[in-house]
Amino acid sequence: MNNIIVTGANGQLGTEIVNIMTSGRSELGQLSSFYKNCNVIGTDIDDLDISNLDKTIEFIENNKPYTVVNCAAMTNVDGCETNIDGAFKANAIGPRNLAIACEKVGAKILQVSTDYVFDGMGQSPYIEADMVNPNSVYGASKNLGEKYVREFCNKWFITRTAWLYGYKGNNFVKTIVKLAREKGFLKVVDDQVGNPTNAADLAWHICKLIITDEYGIYHCTGRGECSWYDFACEIVKCFNLNATVEPCSTEEFPRPANRPKYSSLDNFMLKLTIGDEFRHWKDAIKEYSKNVEI
Numbered sequence: 001m002n003n004i005i006v007t008g009a010n011g012q013l014g015t016e017i018v019n020i021m022t023s024g025r026s027e028l029g030q031l032s033s034f035y036k037n038c039n040v041i042g043t044d045i046d047d048l049d050i051s052n053l054d055k056t057i058e059f060i061e062n063n064k065p066y067t068v069v070n071c072a073a074m075t076n077v078d079g080c081e082t083n084i085d086g087a088f089k090a091n092a093i094g095p096r097n098l099a100i101a102c103e104k105v106g107a108k109i110l111q112v113s114t115d116y117v118f119d120g121m122g123q124s125p126y127i128e129a130d131m132v133n134p135n136s137v138y139g140a141s142k143n144l145g146e147k148y149v150r151e152f153c154n155k156w157f158i159t160r161t162a163w164l165y166g167y168k169g170n171n172f173v174k175t176i177v178k179l180a181r182e183k184g185f186l187k188v189v190d191d192q193v194g195n196p197t198n199a200a201d202l203a204w205h206i207c208k209l210i211i212t213d214e215y216g217i218y219h220c221t222g223r224g225e226c227s228w229y230d231f232a233c234e235i236v237k238c239f240n241l242n243a244t245v246e247p248c249s250t251e252e253f254p255r256p257a258n259r260p261k262y263s264s265l266d267n268f269m270l271k272l273t274i275g276d277e278f279r280h281w282k283d284a285i286k287e288y289s290k291n292v293e294i
């Protein structure tokens with residue numbers, strides 16, 4: 001039996017990955033039979049705080065995993081601006097500790113990262129070779145997490161994703177649905193462009209990647225790009241909500257953390273290796289609207 005450890009297993013993505021690995025199925029298809037011989041160990045902060053080096057090494061040495069998939073993170077982008085220590089502990093020290101521990105037992109590590117490692121000043125989708133330049137505490141902490149994983153473990157994958165929504169937990173889709181129902185009127189920024197990504201699609205690609213030796217950085221986002229405003233309009237349409245959505249600018253809706261203006265990612269390395277099977281963001285949100293309860 002191969003042990004696979006999923007950290008942050010109570011979060012949006014961690015939940016999805018554990019579900020797919022244990023059922024062997026996802027919205028995108030049947031997983032490799034490799035997973036029939038795997039024992040999936042989901043952990044979260046209550047069982048293992050990945051920012052504690054000794055505890056992390058002990059946990060990994062006890063379980064001797066084939067792979068660790070690190071979905072644990074501090075994902076509150078605005079909260080990171082004021083809790084800088086917390087952000088770097090969870091998003092940089094945590095993955096560093098896992099990478100050190102994985103190297104000790106010869107395990108692979110997959111670190112989940114973000115489009116916020118880019119400054120968003122580009123005008124065409126970023127590929128994996130493009131220079132990072134984070135402009136928020138969250139982005140900087142995730143960027144350091146990437147560096148540490150590359151530095152401390154030989155067998156690493158980094159998957160950068162964006163605008164993620166899963167069945168478990170809170171996300172933009174659920175917020176828009178709730179606000180549309182409560183207020184019937186929404187203003188949403190239309191000057192930030194990115195790629196809405198269904199957690200099921202990301203989980204599928206992560207499961208495919210980790211059983212290969214195709215190490216490296218991967219952009220893993222839903223196909224096509226849009227603004228938050230476009231995304232909100234599509235959500236209102238898919239959920240058949242009776243609400244008006246109006247575009248507004250980032251200046252009209254200031255937030256503590258800077259957001260990249262244009263952070264669309266090109267899944268270039270996926271196309272060159274295991275294949276890019278991400279659904280178009282409109283198809284993925286349509287399917288999600290049929291299956292989720294909000």
Ligand SMILES: NC(=O)c1ccc[n+]([C@@H]2O[C@H](COP(=O)([O-])OP(=O)(O)OC[C@H]3O[C@@H](n4cnc5c(N)ncnc54)[C@H](OP(=O)(O)O)[C@@H]3O)[C@@H](O)[C@H]2O)c1
Nearest residue numbers: 008011012013045049050072073075112114161162163164
């Ligand atoms: N959400 C997005 O839009 C988005 C976009 C781009 C990239 N990503 C990346 O995708 C990954 C998964 O995101 P997600 O949305 O699934 O996150 P999530 O729902 O916030 O889940 C993260 C989980 O990690 C746990 N955690 C936090 N600090 C920890 C620690 N020190 N040790 C162990 N567990 C810890 C959290 O527990 P608590 O809830 O108790 O803190 C939570 O259960 C993250 O790496 C994130 O940076 C997310």
